[in-house]
Amino acid sequence: MNQDHGQDHGREDRFGSNPDEAEATRRDAGDAESSRASRGWWDRNADEYQHDHGSFLGDDRFVWGPEGLDEAEAGLLGPAAGLKGLDVLEIGAGAAQCSRWLAARGARPVALDLSHRQLQHALRIGGEVPLVEADAGALPFRDGSFDLACSAYGAVPFVADPVRVFREVRRVLRPGGRWVFSVTHPIRWAFPDEPGPEGLSVAASYFDRTPYVEQDAEGRAVYVEHHRTLGDRVRDVVAGGFRLLDLVEPEWPAWNGQEWGGWSPLRGNLIPGTAIFVCERED
Numbered sequence: 001m002n003q004d005h006g007q008d009h010g011r012e013d014r015f016g017s018n019p020d021e022a023e024a025t026r027r028d029a030g031d032a033e034s035s036r037a038s039r040g041w042w043d044r045n046a047d048e049y050q051h052d053h054g055s056f057l058g059d060d061r062f063v064w065g066p067e068g069l070d071e072a073e074a075g076l077l078g079p080a081a082g083l084k085g086l087d088v089l090e091i092g093a094g095a096a097q098c099s100r101w102l103a104a105r106g107a108r109p110v111a112l113d114l115s116h117r118q119l120q121h122a123l124r125i126g127g128e129v130p131l132v133e134a135d136a137g138a139l140p141f142r143d144g145s146f147d148l149a150c151s152a153y154g155a156v157p158f159v160a161d162p163v164r165v166f167r168e169v170r171r172v173l174r175p176g177g178r179w180v181f182s183v184t185h186p187i188r189w190a191f192p193d194e195p196g197p198e199g200l201s202v203a204a205s206y207f208d209r210t211p212y213v214e215q216d217a218e219g220r221a222v223y224v225e226h227h228r229t230l231g232d233r234v235r236d237v238v239a240g241g242f243r244l245l246d247l248v249e250p251e252w253p254a255w256n257g258q259e260w261g262g263w264s265p266l267r268g269n270l271i272p273g274t275a276i277f278v279c280e281r282e283d
């Protein structure tokens with residue numbers, strides 16, 4: 001959840017302010033550069049992210065995105081009662097809030113994230129969930145280690161090669177395992193990332209996949225976000241070895257009055273903000 005696609009709307013990215021005084025631009029950014037930028041950005045911004053959003057996320061809830069869709073109601077991972085005893089991998093886990101919810105349902109989650117600082121927040125909150133610091137593109141697990149994998153806005157929007165991540169997820173899943181992940185809804189790419197009325201007019205091409213990059217004075221990326229159209233995401237899921245079971249576009253609920261970066265009740269009532277892909281390993 002971050003960025004303003006390089007359109008001239010100040011330097012308020014999806015997740016908060018840009019303390020790096022970076023220049024926003026649109027240019028290519030490969031896997032290694034994107035990964036390095038994400039690690040640095042999340043290490044520097046984890047404190048602010050958890051401060052600003054920690055109470056909305058809850059220490060042990062499973063929230064799919066700024067709309068507040070809760071797995072306890074959505075059941076996208078399958079019936080909560082069926083989670084007991086499952087080995088679950090949470091990718092881009094941040095402070096591992098979702099993993100704590102899974103553990104409370106009797107699952108055996110592992111929370112993986114690229115950012116050391118995010119995982120320190122997981123330690124601060126506590127619980128028994130194992131934490132792994134690693135890149136989603138190179139998962140440090142044996143083949144067939146997990147029954148289920150999930151991610152709430154973790155890793156997928158920030159990687160240059162999502163198919164590589166999906167293939168890794170497929171490899172570590174057991175046959176028939178589910179992979180459920182949420183990302184910024186692709187349609188948002190065409191709009192300024194602003195919560196107010198200025199965020200309601202198309203300002204860029206939905207079809208332009210050039211990454212959004214914030215870079216320092218030496219031209220080094222300090223934040224990268226990658227865009228895939230809805231069709232790209234479906235093709236990536238299939239190329240990664242999955243069947244797509246459902247594509248969920250949570251509606252903005254009346255109880256939710258919060259603004260989170262470019263997500264707001266105003267925009268949420270008119271255009272989707274989150275896409276959740278429910279996939280199953282194709283055997």
Ligand SMILES: C[S@@+](CC[C@H](N)C(=O)[O-])C[C@H]1O[C@@H](n2cnc3c(N)ncnc32)[C@H](O)[C@@H]1O
Pocket residue numbers: 001035038039042057063091092093094095112113114115118134135136137151152153154155156158159
């Ligand atoms: C928007 S936060 C979401 C965190 C958590 N899932 C939540 O809902 O609060 C994105 C997370 O993805 C992690 N991330 C970004 N790129 C990653 C990568 N290549 N591999 C693993 N984690 C990554 C970041 O460090 C960050 O913690």
